[in-house]
Amino acid sequence: MAFDTESFDILLSTVQRFVRERLVPAENHLEEHDEVPPELVDAMKDMGLFGLTVPEEFGGIGLSVSQEVQVNFELGRTAPAFRSVFGTNIGIGSQGILMDGTPDQKADYLPRVASGELVMSFALTEPDAGSDAASLKTKADLDGDHYVLNGTKRFITNAPRAGAFTLMARTGGPGASGISAFIVPADLSGIKLGKKDKKMGQRGTMTCDVILENVRVPAANIIGGVPGQGFKTR
Ligand SMILES: Cc1cc2nc3c(=O)[nH]c(=O)nc-3n(C[C@H](O)[C@H](O)[C@H](O)COP(=O)(O)OP(=O)(O)OC[C@H]3O[C@@H](n4cnc5c(N)ncnc54)[C@H](O)[C@@H]3O)c2cc1C
Known part of the structure; x- marks a missing residue:
């Protein structure tokens, strides 16, 4: 209402x-x-x-x-x-x-x-997946009750301030139906931030790369709990 x-x-x-x-x-x-x-x-x-x-x-x-x-x-x-x-x-x-x-x-x-206790960022774009977001390559491999995430996200607004990311990664095959949306806490082991991007305008906004190296995310952190729904969630 x-x-x-x-x-x-x-x-x-x-x-x-x-x-x-x-x-x-x-x-x-x-x-x-x-x-x-x-x-x-x-x-x-x-x-x-x-x-x-x-x-x-x-x-x-x-x-x-x-x-x-x-x-x-x-x-x-x-x-x-x-x-x-x-x-x-x-x-x-x-x-x-x-x-x-x-x-x-x-x-x-x-x-x-x-x-405002928790700042959330949205991490979809990658170095080789922008407009064609469904071609993203960040992998999420199931290991027990966790997924192991590897990949790089680019131009992520508010990443340096973020406490968590809504992050898209591939849990299945090619195309949109293989993508899941995860809630990824920013303090998980294996997450690194790139240097703050220098932009032509928008001084005071923050974007940077988010690099994921063997980041273990609980399977329960898939938004909605069902893999392969990430593109609909987005
Ligand atoms: C300031 C800023 C903040 C951002 N914040 C976020 C964020 O918080 N989270 C996030 O995930 N992403 C973020 N992005 C990334 C943004 O979503 C991408 O930049 C956007 O999707 C375009 O992707 P790209 O930069 O790879 O350009 P490309 O997809 O490579 O496109 C480059 C050019 O080619 C054109 N083009 C592409 N495909 C076609 C086609 N098939 N036919 C004709 N023309 C085409 C485009 O229109 C564009 O002009 C941000 C970007 C910026 C600049």
Whole structure:
């Protein structure tokens, strides 16, 4: 159910004021230091921005799509790097769990995503698989009740901040039906991050490679629990 109109109007005017009084004045800092000041990240958490689209039952605000678009219009009045801080949490990082996750996965992850305690990134792209994402090569081999993941993910937004990744890997044969979506905690042994990418624009946003070398992920971390559904989850 969408956030009621009166509460939404209050949220929208709070976001407008935040953009005007806190974010726009911080644009020079962003440009010079290539980072979003930590006190602004904390303010975003306090405002509930990390959980804008997470349903209220999981601790979020539960905006409808049209309400989210209106908030995004306001955030569009300043540098995109600010929205990028929480953009993966309310979008590609958490939506797979929201749409396809088991009840346990939703209860475990979504409240922490909504509060900003856990930053989630989305790891699909690879050095040789971008537009043609179904050709991805990252392998997930079953070993007992774990999968062993090997591969490299490229241009992963918020990877340096991430506590976990929604990560696509191949559990089966070629094509989309061989791909599964995993929840991969960022502190698992065998995960390395590449150097932060230097971009032509979007100062303050963070992307980098995520390299997986024999990373053991519990089979229970497949979103929805069923292998081969990753492309639908995405
Ligand atoms: C700032 C930034 C943040 C990103 N964040 C993430 C992230 O968080 N997670 C993630 O998984 N990925 C992320 N990506 C990766 C992004 O999804 C890929 O860059 C995108 O899918 C394109 O893939 P590619 O870069 O390999 O380009 P390619 O697929 O190699 O495409 C290069 C060019 O060829 C064109 N092209 C490709 N195929 C065809 C075709 N069949 N016909 C005609 N033209 C074609 C494309 O339109 C493009 O202009 C990010 C990228 C950027 C730049």
